[in-house]
Amino acid sequence: MSFHFYKNQTFTQWKVKVYLILLPVFFIAFAIIFGLLVKAGSISLLNMFTFTSLCIGLLTCFLLLLIKKNTFHFIELAISILASVIYILRMYDTILMDLGVAGNDNLGTVSYWYPIFYFLLFITFRGLTAFVISACIFITTLLPGFYHVFFSEMANSNTLDVIIQFFSANAGFIVALYFLQRVIETFLEAEVSKHYANTDYLTKLPNRRKMDSLLQQEIVRAGNREEQLTVILFDIDHFKKINDTYGHEIGDHVLEELANLVKDSLRKSDFFGRWGGEEFLLIAVNTPLSKGITLSNRIKDLIATHDFKQIEGLTCSFGVAEYVNGDEAKDLLRRADNALYKAKEDGRNQVEAG
Structure with missing residues (x-):
């Protein structure tokens, strides 16, 4: 199933935000239209089905998305199915019952x-599936148009022009x-x-390439704005002994756990x-x-007092240096x-300053 949907997390997160905005907007709009039609006493069976289904479906999907965002692919699939059924039914009704x-x-x-409608299908499904x-769906809705052109007694030059232009626009839009x-x-x-090129495969932190780029960027910023900048290098004490004693797999778990521990304790502005x-x-x-020294001591104590799951105790050593005007990254x-x-x-x- 995942092959038919987009796998990019950033794109999915963007779609979730769009749905959280549009679902209540469409729900309110359709509910108002439904209410006006009922008040006017001119609501048909098809309109009753259309607006009832849309209101219930949109509200249910919105609430479900609020409660549990990991159901998003199910929600967008449900909305696509609902929209497809209603679109096809209304096209058949309009062409066969009203046109001409x-x-x-x-x-x-x-x-x-x-x-x-077609845009919804193309952001829900990917590639050839969409x-x-x-x-x-285009061919399904084209059938009543074909019937109207060749067999309907209501066909005239105006309706033929509408049918040809509408379905030509549909076809062009789908290809585009x-x-x-x-x-x-x-x-x-x-x-x-780009993300994988700049991300450490084990810890999911920025890798050396990315950190080097960020440091160059922050040095330029600090120089231009005369801001203070501190870098902290630290490594795990006796890490080789951990690998030798517990094995490299446990060593990898330790690196992951330490990375998450430190990352969660930092400001969002730090890298x-x-x-x-x-x-x-x-x-x-x-x-x-x-x-920077105070921060290093806090992290040092955080690591030293943390109960790592698979080893007995862990410490780190820290080197701290402050940017001096004219410094390059290597300095x-x-x-x-x-x-x-x-x-x-x-x-x-321990923590030492340089």
Whole structure:
């Protein structure tokens, strides 16, 4: 089933936000229309089915999405099915029952919705799946149009013109959406590739490549705005012993657990990533050396007192350095690395400034 849906998490999160906005808007709009039709006493059986189904379906999907967002693919599938059934029924009713009757030479309000309907299908399903489903619905709705053109007694030059233009526009819109979707999927694939190129596969933190880029960026910012900037290098004490004693798999779990522990304790403005092996880099934005030392001591104590699941105790050593005007990244990192080396020499589980 997942093959037929988009797998990009960013795109899915964007769709969830859009649905949370549009579902209540459409629900209110359809409920108002339904109420006005009932009040006017001019509601048909098809309108009763259409607006009742839409109101109940949209409200149910909205509430379900609020309560449990991991049901989103089910929700968008349910909405697509509901929209498809209603669209097909109303197209059949409009073309077979109303078009050409008493001088009526238009397709009514149902024709207003076809761009949104097909767009819904193409953001719900991906690739060829979206195209095939759209084509099937197009052909299904084309059948009553074909009947009207060749067999209906109500056909005239105006209705023929409406039918030809409407379905030609439908076909063109579906083809355009298909190619637009290919562009979107190419963009999404590039975004995923970029994400993996800049993300550590084990800890899911930014990797060295990304952290180096962020450090260059923050050095430029600090220089231009005369802001303070501190970097903190730290690594796990005796990590080789952990691997030798517990095995590399446990060592990997320790790295993951430590990464999550530290990440959850930081400000959103700071950057934290895996620098390599058991070594991590923290870029503390708008932070002087004194606060960088305080932050390092807090993290050091947090790690030392944390009950790691699969090993008995863990400590880290820290090297802290502050940006000095004119520094390049290599200068700042060298001072932090020298301070880290001194912390190791002085007995580990310590913070040193460089």
